Amino acid sequence: MTPEQLAEKILQALAALADDGAITVEGGLPRELKVERPKNPEHGDYATNVAMQLGKRAGMNPRQFAELLAARLRDDEAITAVDIAGPGFINLRVAADAQGKIAQSILDAGPAYGTSDSLHGRAINVEFISANPTGPLHLGHTRWAAVGDALARVLAAAGASVTREFYINDRGNQMDKFGASLQAAAHGQPIPEDGYHGEYILDLAKQIVAEVPGITELPDAEQPIAFREAGYERQLKEQQSQLEHFRTKFDVWFSERSLHEQDGVGHAIQKLREQGHLYDADDALWMRTTDFNDDKDRVLIRTNGEPTYFASDAAYYVNKRERGFETCIYMLGADHHGYVNRLKAIAACAGDDPEHNIEILIGQLVKILKGGEEMKLSKRAGTIVTLAELVEEGGVDALRYTLCRYPTDSPLTLDIEEMTRQASENPVYYVQYAHARLASILRNADELGIKLDEFDPGLLSHEREGDLLRALAEFPRVVATAAELREPHRIARYLEDTASAFHKFYDSCRVLPRGDEEVEPVHKARLTLVSATRTVFANGLDLLGVSAPERM
RNA sequence: GCGCCCGUAGCUCAGCUGGAUAGAGCGUCGGACUUCUAAUCCGUUGGUCGCAGGUUCGAAUCCUGCCGGGCGCGCCA
Numbered sequence: 001m002t003p004e005q006l007a008e009k010i011l012q013a014l015a016a017l018a019d020d021g022a023i024t025v026e027g028g029l030p031r032e033l034k035v036e037r038p039k040n041p042e043h044g045d046y047a048t049n050v051a052m053q054l055g056k057r058a059g060m061n062p063r064q065f066a067e068l069l070a071a072r073l074r075d076d077e078a079i080t081a082v083d084i085a086g087p088g089f090i091n092l093r094v095a096a097d098a099q100g101k102i103a104q105s106i107l108d109a110g111p112a113y114g115t116s117d118s119l120h121g122r123a124i125n126v127e128f129i130s131a132n133p134t135g136p137l138h139l140g141h142t143r144w145a146a147v148g149d150a151l152a153r154v155l156a157a158a159g160a161s162v163t164r165e166f167y168i169n170d171r172g173n174q175m176d177k178f179g180a181s182l183q184a185a186a187h188g189q190p191i192p193e194d195g196y197h198g199e200y201i202l203d204l205a206k207q208i209v210a211e212v213p214g215i216t217e218l219p220d221a222e223q224p225i226a227f228r229e230a231g232y233e234r235q236l237k238e239q240q241s242q243l244e245h246f247r248t249k250f251d252v253w254f255s256e257r258s259l260h261e262q263d264g265v266g267h268a269i270q271k272l273r274e275q276g277h278l279y280d281a282d283d284a285l286w287m288r289t290t291d292f293n294d295d296k297d298r299v300l301i302r303t304n305g306e307p308t309y310f311a312s313d314a315a316y317y318v319n320k321r322e323r324g325f326e327t328c329i330y331m332l333g334a335d336h337h338g339y340v341n342r343l344k345a346i347a348a349c350a351g352d353d354p355e356h357n358i359e360i361l362i363g364q365l366v367k368i369l370k371g372g373e374e375m376k377l378s379k380r381a382g383t384i385v386t387l388a389e390l391v392e393e394g395g396v397d398a399l400r401y402t403l404c405r406y407p408t409d410s411p412l413t414l415d416i417e418e419m420t421r422q423a424s425e426n427p428v429y430y431v432q433y434a435h436a437r438l439a440s441i442l443r444n445a446d447e448l449g450i451k452l453d454e455f456d457p458g459l460l461s462h463e464r465e466g467d468l469l470r471a472l473a474e475f476p477r478v479v480a481t482a483a484e485l486r487e488p489h490r491i492a493r494y495l496e497d498t499a500s501a502f503h504k505f506y507d508s509c510r511v512l513p514r515g516d517e518e519v520e521p522v523h524k525a526r527l528t529l530v531s532a533t534r535t536v537f538a539n540g541l542d543l544l545g546v547s548a549p550e551r552m
Numbered sequence: 553g554c555g556c557c558c559g560u561a562g563c564u565c566a567g568c569u570g571g572a573u574a575g576a577g578c579g580u581c582g583g584a585c586u587u588c589u590a591a592u593c594c595g596u597u598g599g600u601c602g603c604a605g606g607u608u609c610g611a612a613u614c615c616u617g618c619c620g621g622g623c624g625c626g627c628c629a
Contacts, residue, residue: 034568039574040572043572047572049570052609055609086610089571089572132629174628175629282627283627284627295554295555296625299626301627302627308627308628308629309628334556337557338555338556338623338624364558364623369564405565406566410557411557411622413563414564415564418577426577432591436591437589437592440589481569494568496576496577497576504593506588506589508593510587510588512588514588530588
C-alpha cells in the first residue's frame with residue numbers, strides 16, 4: 001500500500017462518517033489529504049493530522065474526532081494498528097503484505113517509477129547559464145549547469161514537455177571589448193583597462209593568429225571585428241564541448257544577434273505597443289514597467305536609435321511565447337536579482353500572466369574554499385575557477401551531485417578538498433555505493449540462478465525492510481514536489497535518506513542464501529526488494545544526471 | 553536610502569510548503585568483516601534554531617520590528 005492509497009482510505013472513511021451523519025464538517029470535507037511519516041518510529045508507519053484540522057470545523061475536540069475516524073480505519077485489514085496520540089494525531093501501521101506489494105509495483109513500473117503526469121501537456125522552456133561567449137564557463141555557470149539540467153529532468157519526469165535553452169549573449173559592447181582584448185594580445189600590446197584580462201586571452205589570441213592567416217594585417221577598422229568573431233566562434237565551441245562533457249545538453253542555443261537580424265525586436269515592440277504599455281519620451285522609446293511593480297520604467301530604444309539589452313530581453317520573451325512555451329523559466333545569478341521585477345513586467349506588458357507564464361529562479365553565488373581559505377574570485381585578476389578545472393578536480397559525478405544537493409536560493413560554499421580529497425566520504429559516493437551494492441547482489445543472484453518471479457510480500461516484515469519499503473514509496477511524491485517547487489535538490493536529499501535505509505537493511509537482512517542453503521521464499525522476497533531499490537536509485541540518480549555504477 | 557536573499561551543532565548544510573523529543577555529513581572518541589562490496593553499519597560528542605514581539609491547539613517554518621552578512625539599484629551588457 002502506497003501512502004497515496006492510504007490517504008485515499010482515510011478520505012473514504014471520512015466520507016462514510018459524513019454519510020452516516022456521525023460528523024458534519026463545516027465547509028465540507030477536504031478533497032485531498034496527505035499522510036505524514038513520523039520522525040519517531042514509535043508513532044507508527046504513517047500519521048495524519050486530519051482530526052486536528054477538521055475537529056473544530058466539525059464542532060468537536062480533535063481527539064473525539066480522531067476516535068470516530070480511528071474506529072472506521074480499524075476495520076481495514078491492511079491497517080494493523082490505529083492509535084490516537086497527543087492533541088489528536090492518528091498513528092497508523094500498515095500490514096506487511098500490503099506494504100510489501102510496493103516492491104512489485106516498482107518493478108512493474110521500472111524506469112517510469114517516480115514519473116507522474118502532474119505537469120502533463122505543459123510546454124516549459126528552461127533557460128540557464130546564458131553566458132557571454134567571451135571566455136570559459138566558471139563556477140557560477142557550473143552551478144546552473146548542474147541544477148538547470150537536473151530541474152529540466154525533474155520537470156520532464158512530472159510530464160512536462162521541456163526545452164533546455166542557452167541564450168548566447170553575443171551582442172553589445174562586451175563582445176567589442178573581447179575583440180579589442182584579443183587584438184591587443186595578438187600584437188603583444190597591453191590589454192585595455194576595461195577589457196578581458198584572463199590568461200586564456202593570450203592563448204586564444206595566439207591560436208587565432210595561427211589559424212586565421214593575415215588577421216594581424218587587416219585594416220584597423222576590420223581587425224577588432226575579425227578577432228571578435230574568431231574568438232566568439234572558438235569560445236562558443238569551447239563552452240559547448242565543456243557542457244557536453246558535463247552531461248548538460250541544450251536543445252536550443254539561442255543567439256541574441258539572431259533576434260536583431262530577424263527583426264525580432266521590431267516585431268516584439270509592435271506586439272507590445274498593441275498592449276498599450278509603450279510610450280515615447282526624451283527621443284527614446286520606453287516601456288511602462290512601473291504599471292507592473294517595477295521601480296522605474298525601462299528604455300527599449302535609446303536616443304541614438306540603438307535598442308537596449310532590455311529590448312533584447314523583451315523580444316526574447318515574446319519569441320519564446322510565440323514558439324509555444326506556456327511557462328518560461330529563467331535561472332539567474334543573485335547578482336541579477338534586480339531583473340526579476342522588470343522581467344515579470346515584460347510578461348505583464350505583453351498581456352501575459354506574470355505569475356504563470358514566467359518564473360525566475362535566483363541562485364545565490366557560490367563561494368569556494370581551498371586549503372581552508374576562501375578563494376577571492378575575480379574575472380579581472382584572472383582568478384576565476386572554471387568548469388573544466390572543477391571537473392578535473394572532482395569528476396563530473398561528484399561535481400554535479402555536490403552542486404545539486406543544495407537549494408539554489410541559499411548561498412553555497414564549495415570546499416574543494418571536501419569534494420576531492422575526501423572523495424570517499426562525499427555523499428555522492430554514499431548514494432552511488434548503494435547502487436553498486438545492489439547491482440552486485442543482483443549479479444550474484446543471477447549466478448545462483450534465482451529468478452524473480454513470484455514472492456510473498458508478507459515476508460518483508462523486518463523493521464528495516466519496512467523502513468526501506470516506506471522510503472521507496474516516497475519517491476513519486478518527492479519527484480512531484482521537486483518539480484512543483486522547482487527544487488531538484490530534494491531528489492539528492494531523498495536518495496541520501498534512502499541509501500541510509502538500504503545500508504541498514506543490508507546490514508541486518510541477509511538477502512541471498514549462504515553457501516549450501518536452499519533458496520527460501522524469504523530470499524526471493526528480499527531479492528525483489530533489492531531489485532526495486534536498485535530501480536529507485538537508478539531512476540533518482542538519472543534525474544540528477546549522475547551515473548549509477550554497477551561496480552565501485 | 554530602497555529592494556531581494558540568507559542567519560539552525562566546531563565546519564558545510566537539511567528540515568517534507570505550521571506538527572510530536574530540531575536532523576545529516578564532516579570533525580572528536582570508541583566498537584563491528586572466515587559468509588551477498590567495511591566507499592558500510594553501531595555507539596559517543598555536540599544547539600538560547602540571530603534577537604524581540606505577534607498569529608494558534610502547536611512556530612526553525614507564517615506576520616511585524618530590530619541586529620548581523622551577501623547581492624542589486626545605468627538610455628552598460
